[in-house]
Amino acid sequence: MNLSSAQEALSNYVSSANQTSNTKKTDETTTKKVNYGKTVGEPKLSDKAAAYYEELKQKYSKMDFVLVSRDKKDQARMMASSFANPHKTVVLIDEEKIEKMAEDESFRQKYEGLIEQASSGLSQLKKQMDSMGANVKGYGMTINDGGTASFFAVLKKSSDAQKERIEAKREEKKAEKKAEEKKAQKEKEKERIEGKKTDIFDEVENDDDVEIIYAASVEELAKKVDDYFQNYKMNSVMTDQEMMVGQHIDFKG
Numbered sequence: 392m393n394l395s396s397a398q399e400a401l402s403n404y405v406s407s408a409n410q411t412s413n414t415k416k417t418d419e420t421t422t423k424k425v426n427y428g429k430t431v432g433e434p435k436l437s438d439k440a441a442a443y444y445e446e447l448k449q450k451y452s453k454m455d456f457v458l459v460s461r462d463k464k465d466q467a468r469m470m471a472s473s474f475a476n477p478h479k480t481v482v483l484i485d486e487e488k489i490e491k492m493a494e495d496e497s498f499r500q501k502y503e504g505l506i507e508q509a510s511s512g513l514s515q516l517k518k519q520m521d522s523m524g525a526n527v528k529g530y531g532m533t534i535n536d537g538g539t540a541s542f543f544a545v546l547k548k549s550s551d552a553q554k555e556r557i558e559a560k561r562e563e564k565k566a567e568k569k570a571e572e573k574k575a576q577k578e579k580e581k582e583r584i585e586g587k588k589t590d591i592f593d594e595v596e597n598d599d600d601v602e603i604i605y606a607a608s609v610e611e612l613a614k615k616v617d618d619y620f621q622n623y624k625m626n627s628v629m630t631d632q633e634m635m636v637g638q639h640i641d642f643k644g
Contacts, residue, residue: 425441427441427444427458428448428456428457428458429455429456429457429458429474430457430458430459430460431457431458431459431460431463431466431467431470431483432459432460432461432462432463432466433460434458434459434460434461434485434486435460435486436458436486436489436490437490437493439493439494440486440489440490440492440493440494442493443489443492443493443499444456444458444489444493447489447492447503450503451482451506451507451510453479453480453510454479454480454481454482454506454510455474455476455479455480455481455482455531456481456482456484457474457481457482457483457484458484458485458486458489459483459484459485459486460485460486461485461486461487464485467483467533468483468533468541471483471531471543471545471603471605472528472545472601472603474529474531475528475529475531475545475601476529476531477527477528477529479529480509480510480513480514480517480529480530480531480532481529481530481531481532482506482509482531482532482534483531483532483533483534484533484534485534488502488534501538502534502538505532505534505538505539505540506532506534506540508609509532509540509542509609512609512610513530513531513532513542513609513612516530516544516609516612516613516616517530519613520616520617520620523617523620525546525616525620526546526547527544527545527546527547527616528545528546528547528601529544529545530542530543530544530545530612531543531544531545539607541605541606541607542605542606542607542608542609542611542612543603543604543605543606543612544603544604544612544615544616545601545602545603546601546602546603546604546616546619546620547600547601547602548600548601548602602619604616604619
């Protein structure tokens with residue numbers, strides 16, 4: 392073998408080794424799983440957005456963030472009862488918002504302002520409802536498009552009449568689901584066999600023991616929650632303690 396052939400062979404060996412190394416690194420990057428905390432769907436953030444998201448959660452550590460994939464936004468809103476946290480306000484925010492907040496300072500300030508206001512307002516609402524003895528599982532907010540947010544409260548049902556309606560509704564749901572179970576079971580079995588991830592919230596049914604109240608502002612939510620419990624007390628047998636509570640919330644107070 393002459394010198395030229397030896398150099399060419401060495402060059403081909405190095406090129407092949409580098410290609411193998413790069414392929415291995417690509418595979419490691421592709422299979423690497425990032426822990427975003429609580430999620431709905433399979434959100435994926437860029438490195439910059441992921442770093443910002445961690446900073447955001449640290450900044451508002453008293454709030455419970457749930458990262459939502461772009462294709463699960465409607466489902467996340469409907470599953471609000473699954474996220475109820477009696478100790479922290481829940482924040483449902485999708486991957487697209489986080490990406491833009493990481494890149495655009497004015498956009499970030501606008502949406503962080505919404506989170507800040509919600510943190511204060513919902514904390515005040517929680518204190519007021521706790522003082523009234525209201526049975527609330529938790530409060531939360533959803534970051535919407537267009538620079539707005541919506542708010543929700545997850546309330547526990549407890550009257551005997553409500554329990555009877557709940558039981559009847561459960562039986563009705565069971566009957567309705569029988570027709571769908573075979574098809575759903577086949578699809579889930581196929582996903583299991585193929586090793587696909589099934590979102591945990593696909594497995595969670597709406598809790599029939601709770602009522603979810605939605606509102607466009609904290610003030611509106613306060614009024615709706617208060618009205619709900621005032622109506623509940625009018626239609627149920629009250630304890631002596633409950634009879635002592637009869638005033639509407641003064642949210643501005």
